[in-house]
Amino acid sequence: MKHGTYTRNNILTLFQDIQDKINNKLDIDDTKNNGTQFNLSIDNDERTFFEFRYSPLFNWVRSANSSGIEKNEVNTASLELKRNVATASQNLLDSYIYGKVPFIKGCGVFRCRIKQMTNQANGGFIMGLIDKENYPKIAEGTLTEAEIYLGIKVPANPADNLEFIKEGTAEDSGETLRRFSAGGGSDNDILEIQLDQKDFYPVLHTTDAGDVNISESVVLDDGDPLSYDNEKEYYCFISLFSGSNNLRLSRCGHMPDPFEQSPADLDLNEFEAENAITAPNPPSFNKQATTYNLIFETFGIADYLGFRNVEQNRNANTTNEGLFKANRSLKNIVVSDSYLIELLNLPLNSYDSLSQGRKNILASIPISERVLTNTGLIQYEPHSPFYINLNNDFPISLRNIKARITTDDFQQIILEGLSTISIIVRDSE
Secondary structure, eight states: OOOOOOOTTTHHHHHHHHHHHHHHTOOTTSTTTTTEEEEEEEOTTSOEEEEEEEOOOEETTTTTTSTTEEEESEEOGGGOBEESSSSOOOOTTTSEEEESSOBOSSBEEEEEEEEEEOOOTTOOEEEEEEETTTTHHHHHTOOOGGGOSEEEEEOSSTTSOOEEEETTEEEEOSOOOSSOOSSSOTTSOEEEEEEETTEEEEEEEEEETTEEEEEEEEESOOSOOEEOOTTOOEEEEEEEOSOTTTEEEEEEEEOBOTTSOOOTTOOSGGGTTTTOOOSSOOOOOOOOOBOOOOBOSSHHHHHHTTOSOSBSOTTOOOBSSEEEEOSSOGGGTSOOSOEEEEESSSOBSOEETTTTEEOOEEEEEOOOHHHHHHHOOOOOOOSSOOOOOBOOSSOOOOSOOOEEEEETTSOBOOOOSOOOOOOOOOOOO
């Protein structure tokens, strides 16, 4: 965990750090990791809540008329995707389909199988990820290839090299499709965008040229991978250029973020069997019950986060999702034992041992947040006045004095209404 001093004001920074690092460890080659996302939060009882959720592939073809999918001039009959017309067009928004629930943040895939493809001028297709900032441009009709974060571009002639799109720029992958015109055979190539240990990879899953039983997976971009930006979300998008007689795609879908507000008809379980893949063999996924466990390195860490035990699943119970809720409220753990009054525009001869440096601390208020939980009021007056020297070599004006109340580690606190601080100023003796 990231080292630091954490209070109720910045504890979510620590939670975000833990959440990101656990998601970064999810390996796509582990069957249950593929489709899993971890989330760390505080529930309504103010208890720490560790949660692993699973999201199998959401089948676009079977769900094309649901509220989880948006499409334009795309035909989804016969469990496949194709244009409504036989003519081809390189316009990105003439014929497209996309998922309205964001892509998973943990570990997962966005994939499609080429059911059939033949050479056609101005044909081909693009599949890619659009970030949250550019996502509205799809509906606005202004999306361009330059706004695709990561994608795979299939040329009009399937014998030509595939391209990968990296932050809007297309580059030659040096790889071509191998199986694409067998009338929809189960051995045809699969194109996939993977999120694996927080990095994105454009991948071609294919078979050996001489033996369809030997699978090969080729990463199209051999450079530095693009990573998931935790400040963003990504949406999956496919644009069809080739006409309906020249291009058909099947087994299309993505793994949605399981913590998002999903449409009521987004039933993921129904499509798991439909997306079972034969040859080639891309990373598989499975929602079978798993033995989840949460084990802290020390009791001190467990106690800090509100858990009574270091190991949370001693009996090795199996569940579909991993849920671990703290035994006690976080508000009784991460609190400030006192408050500080800090002058902001007057230099004082005062020192703070925590930061090991000079601070303009006028007074310490020995009131704990545990007491404030019930009252919400800070009322304090010292038994006898105490004075701190101003650190000024020349006369200064005391017409305007700026001060604030902070926690004992100088974190801001939220105040409501009028706050009053009485300060006595006298000449030095």
